[in-house]
Amino acid sequence: MPGGTEWLLIVLAVLILFGGRKIPEFMKGIGRGIREFNDAKTNVKKEIEDGMAEKDVPKSTTPTSPSQN
DSSP states (O other), X not given: OOOHHHHXXXXXXXXXXXXXXXXXXXXXXXXXXXXXXXXXXXXXXXXXHHHHHHHHSOOSOSOOOOOOO
């Protein structure tokens, strides 16, 4: 993980490469990407939990044959 000095250099490089006017657009795009990633992560987690819940529920519709003793 970058420390304070590294972050400062990264910010300066971004300012030089993109200029001050493009940074809000750039950050907006990053924010959308993070939001989409988190939404997808939440959906996958919910599907896994739903699948596990279905597996735990015993099926009551399965016919049982009488024992022949």
